[in-house]
Amino acid sequence: MKTDAKQQIMAMNGDEAVAYAVKQSNVDVVAAYPITPQTIIVEKFSEYVANGEVPTQFVCTESEHSAMAASIAASATGVRAFTATASAGLALMHEMLFVASGCRVPVVMAVANRALSAPLNIHGDHSDAMAERDSGWIQIFVENAQEAYDSIIQAFRIAESKNVSLPILVGLDGFTLSHTLENVTTLVDDVAKEFVGERELPLVQTHEGKSAPFKLDPKNPMTMGPIALQNYYFEFKRQQEEGMKNALSVIEKVHAEYAELTGRSYGNGLIEKYQLDDAEFAVVCVGSTAGTLKTVVDEIRAEGIKVGLLKLRTFRPFPVQEIQKALAEVSLVAVFDKSMSFGGNGGAVFHEVRHALYDNAAHPLIVDYVYGLGGRDTNPKEFKKIFHELHQIARSKRVEKLVSYIGLRE
Amino acid sequence: MATTQEWKFTAKEIAEKPDLFLPGHRACAGCGPANALRMIMKATRGPTIVTEATGCMEVVSSIYPYTSWAVPWLHTAFETSAANASGIDAALRILKQKGKLQEHVDVIAIAGDGGTFDIGLQALSGAVERGHDFLFVLYDNEGYMNTGIQRSGGTPMGAATTTTPAGSVMPGKLQHKKPIADIMVAHNMEYVASATPYYWKDMLQKVRKGLEVEGPAFLHVFAPCPRGWRSESAKSIEYEKLAVESCVFPLYEVVNGQYTLSTPSKLISLAPQKKRPVTDYLKGQGRYRHLFNPKNKYVLDEIQRWTDERWTILLKKAEQNA
Ligand SMILES: Cc1ncc(C[n+]2csc(CCOP(=O)(O)OP(=O)(O)O)c2C)c(N)n1
Ligand code: SF4
Numbered sequence: 001m002k003t004d005a006k007q008q009i010m011a012m013n014g015d016e017a018v019a020y021a022v023k024q025s026n027v028d029v030v031a032a033y034p035i036t037p038q039t040i041i042v043e044k045f046s047e048y049v050a051n052g053e054v055p056t057q058f059v060c061t062e063s064e065h066s067a068m069a070a071s072i073a074a075s076a077t078g079v080r081a082f083t084a085t086a087s088a089g090l091a092l093m094h095e096m097l098f099v100a101s102g103c104r105v106p107v108v109m110a111v112a113n114r115a116l117s118a119p120l121n122i123h124g125d126h127s128d129a130m131a132e133r134d135s136g137w138i139q140i141f142v143e144n145a146q147e148a149y150d151s152i153i154q155a156f157r158i159a160e161s162k163n164v165s166l167p168i169l170v171g172l173d174g175f176t177l178s179h180t181l182e183n184v185t186t187l188v189d190d191v192a193k194e195f196v197g198e199r200e201l202p203l204v205q206t207h208e209g210k211s212a213p214f215k216l217d218p219k220n221p222m223t224m225g226p227i228a229l230q231n232y233y234f235e236f237k238r239q240q241e242e243g244m245k246n247a248l249s250v251i252e253k254v255h256a257e258y259a260e261l262t263g264r265s266y267g268n269g270l271i272e273k274y275q276l277d278d279a280e281f282a283v284v285c286v287g288s289t290a291g292t293l294k295t296v297v298d299e300i301r302a303e304g305i306k307v308g309l310l311k312l313r314t315f316r317p318f319p320v321q322e323i324q325k326a327l328a329e330v331s332l333v334a335v336f337d338k339s340m341s342f343g344g345n346g347g348a349v350f351h352e353v354r355h356a357l358y359d360n361a362a363h364p365l366i367v368d369y370v371y372g373l374g375g376r377d378t379n380p381k382e383f384k385k386i387f388h389e390l391h392q393i394a395r396s397k398r399v400e401k402l403v404s405y406i407g408l409r410e
Numbered sequence: 411m412a413t414t415q416e417w418k419f420t421a422k423e424i425a426e427k428p429d430l431f432l433p434g435h436r437a438c439a440g441c442g443p444a445n446a447l448r449m450i451m452k453a454t455r456g457p458t459i460v461t462e463a464t465g466c467m468e469v470v471s472s473i474y475p476y477t478s479w480a481v482p483w484l485h486t487a488f489e490t491s492a493a494n495a496s497g498i499d500a501a502l503r504i505l506k507q508k509g510k511l512q513e514h515v516d517v518i519a520i521a522g523d524g525g526t527f528d529i530g531l532q533a534l535s536g537a538v539e540r541g542h543d544f545l546f547v548l549y550d551n552e553g554y555m556n557t558g559i560q561r562s563g564g565t566p567m568g569a570a571t572t573t574t575p576a577g578s579v580m581p582g583k584l585q586h587k588k589p590i591a592d593i594m595v596a597h598n599m600e601y602v603a604s605a606t607p608y609y610w611k612d613m614l615q616k617v618r619k620g621l622e623v624e625g626p627a628f629l630h631v632f633a634p635c636p637r638g639w640r641s642e643s644a645k646s647i648e649y650e651k652l653a654v655e656s657c658v659f660p661l662y663e664v665v666n667g668q669y670t671l672s673t674p675s676k677l678i679s680l681a682p683q684k685k686r687p688v689t690d691y692l693k694g695q696g697r698y699r700h701l702f703n704p705k706n707k708y709v710l711d712e713i714q715r716w717t718d719e720r721w722t723i724l725l726k727k728a729e730q731n732a
C-alpha cells in the first residue's frame with residue numbers, strides 16, 4: 001500500500017525496520033553476531049544477502065568483539081559499516097567502542113537494549129547502553145519501530161558528517177520494539193539511498209605531508225590507531241569532544257532535512273516536547289516509554305492537571321541547553337530511568353538531567369523513578385499513579401524520596 | 411595455491427628493495443621481531459595493508475606523531491589483528507565489487523605470541539574459518555614482552571618469565587608450548603609454515619607464498635627477544651639458527667595439509683647426527699639459567715624428550731607426504 005510516490009507502509013517489527021533501513025542505506029560491510037533481542041536484525045539482513053538484494057559484504061563474526069573490530073577496520077578502509085548488538089554483546093564490545101570513537105570511524109550500530117547479567121535476563125532495559133555512555137559514541141534512543149527506521153537512515157549522515165566523524169548507536173527497546181509488529185512508513189529505495197548519499201571521507205594530512213582522504217589506502221599510506229603517549233593523547237580526546245559538540249547541530253540539521261522529506265519529526269531531533277509549554281511539572285524519559293507516557297499525559301491533562309513530557313531522543317551528546325530551556329518553567333521534574341547506577345543515587349538519565357538543570361536560575365525539584373528493569377512491565381495505570389504522586393509533590397513543594405522504584409516488591 | 415614457483419630473493423634484490431618497515435623505531439638492539447618484520451615487508455608483492463595487534467612491534471613502530479610504517483597500517487586492540495583483517499578484507503572485496511578498486515591489495519595481520527596463542531586465538535580462528543584473504547604473521551618471541559616479559563601460551567617449558575619466575579619450588583614455566591601451527595593446520599588452511607630470519611631466504615619465500623594464497627595463510631616466525639630472554643643482543647640471529655638445529659623450532663611448510671620439511675630441517679632429518687642437543691640452544695639464555703642447576707636437570711630432560719617427540723611426529727607427518 002502506497003502513501004505517496006516516495007513512501008510506502010510496511011508491517012515490520014523494530015528489528016526488521018532496522019534491517020530494512022540498513023538495506024536501503026548502501027552499506028558496504030555488515031559485521032555482526034546474533035544476540036537476543038537483536039537477532040532478527042542479523043537474520044533479516046542475512047536473508048537480503050542470501051537473496052542478492054544488497055551489495056553488501058556480510059561478515060558473520062565469531063563474537064561481538066570481532067564484529068566491532070571488523071566494523072572499525074572496514075570503516076577505516078573507507079567503506080560504510082554497520083553492526084548491531086545488545087546487552088552482553090555490547091559489553092563484550094566495550095573495549096572496541098572506545099577504539100571506534102578514538103579512531104574517528106563513523107560506524108553505525110543498532111542496539112536492541114537489554115538487561116545485563118547477573119542474574120541472566122534477556123529482556124529490555126537500558127543497562128547496556130548506559131554503561132557505554134562515556135565511550136565516545138553518539139547515542140540516540142527511539143520510541144517506536146518507525147523512529148528506529150527513520151533514525152538508522154539519519155544515523156549514517158550524522159556519523160559521517162566531516163566535522164563529527166564519530167560512531168553512533170541507535171537504541172531500540174528490547175522486545176517492546178525489537179519484537180513488536182507495527183506499521184512502518186518507509187521510503188522507497190531510491191529516495192532513501194539519495195538521502196543517505198555516499199560516504200565522503202575527510203581530508204587529512206598523511207605522514208608524507210600530502211593531503212588525502214582518511215582511509216587505509218596503499219596510495220597514501222596512513223598509520224591509524226597508533227600509540228599516543230602523555231604528550232599527545234589528551235589532544236586526541238579533546239578533539240573527540242569537539243566532534244561530539246558538533247554532532248548536536250548536525251543531528252538537528254539531518255533530522256530537519258529528513259522531516260522535510262518524509263513529514264515525520266521527533267521534536268528537533270535532540271529532544272521532543274509533549275504538552276510541555278504550559279506544564280506545571282514535567283516527566284523525562286528515554287525510549288519506548290515515551291509512547292506510553294504520551295497517553296498518560298493526555299489522560300492526566302483530561303483531569304485538569306498540567307503535566308508535560310520531555311522525551312530525550314539524543315542522550316549523547318547530551319543536549320544540555322535544550323533541556324535547560326524546555327524545563328525552565330516547571331516546578332518539578334521526574335526522571336524515569338530504565339537502568340541502575342549502583343551507588344549513584346539515581347539512574348544515569350537522572351544524573352544528567354539534574355546536572356543540566358543546576359544552572360537554571362530557579363531549578364525545579366527533581367526526583368527519579370527507576371522502572372522496568374529486566375523487562376518488568378510498567379503499565380499506564382502505574383504511571384498514572386506516579387503522576388498523581390508527582391502532582392502532590394509539586395503542590396507541597398517537598399521531596400521526601402529522591403529515588404523510587406516503580407512496581408517493585410520491597 | 412596460486413603458484414609453487416620458487417622465489418628468487420637474492421641478497422642484492424632485497425637490499426635494493428626499499429624498506430616498508432622503516433628505521434627509527436624504538437625496538438631494543440638485537441630485537442628479533444623488528445628484524446623479522448623489516449625483512450618480511452621486503453617480500454611483499456604490491457599494494458599491501460598491514461594491521462597489527464597490541465604488543466612490542468606495534469608500540470615501538472607507531473609512537474605518535476612518528477611511524478615506521480610506509481604502508482597503510484591499522485592497530486585497534488591486542489586481540490583483534492585477525493578481526494581487523496576480516497574487516498579490511500570485506501571492505502576491499504566490496505570496493506572491488508563496486509568497481510572502486512581495480513588492483514589487488516594484500517592484507518597482512520601481525521601479532522605476537524600473546525596476540526596469537528592466547529587472547530587473539532578466537533578472532534584468528536574465526537577469521538580463518540570464514541576464509542578471509544590475509545596472511546597472518548605470528549612473531550613468536552615466546553612471551554608478552556611489551557608488558558614486561560610475562561608467560562604466554564607460546565612460552566616454552568622451563569622458561570623464567572615475570573609470571574612464571576624460577577623460584578625455590580618452581581622451575582619457571584611448567585607447561586610446554588601450545589602447538590599453534592598444528593592448531594592452524596587443523597583449520598584446513600591452504601598454507602601454514604614456520605620460519606625464522608636466520609634463514610631469511612626461506613622466510614621471504616614463505617611470506618610470498620602465504621600472500622599468493624587466495625584465502626587465509628599462517629606464518630609462524632621464531633624471533634628472539636634479547637630483553638625477555640636475558641640473552642645477548644648480538645646473539646639473536648645465532649639463537650634462531652640453534653633453535654632450528656636443535657629441532658626446538660623446525661622449519662616446515664604445510665600446504666593443504668601436506669607437511670614438507672624446509673631445507674635446514676630436511677638436512678637434519680637426512681643426517682640425524684647433526685641434530686644438536688637442546689642444551690646447546692638453551693645455554694646462554696638467562697631465562698633458562700636456573701635449569702642448569704643440577705636440581706632442575708629433570709626439566710632439561712623433559713625439554714629434550716618433548717622436543718624429540720615433537721620432531722619425530724613432524725618427521726612422520728612429512729614422510730607420509732613424501
Ligand atoms: C585486553 C588487553 N589485555 C591486556 C593488554 C596489555 N597488553 C598489551 S600488549 C600485551 C602483551 C603482548 O604480548 P605479545 O602478543 O606476545 O607481543 P610482544 O609484546 O611480545 O611483542 C599485553 C598483555 C591489552 N593491551 N589488552
Ligand atoms: S622487548 Fe624484545 S620484542 Fe620488545 S622491542 Fe625489545 S627485543 Fe624486541
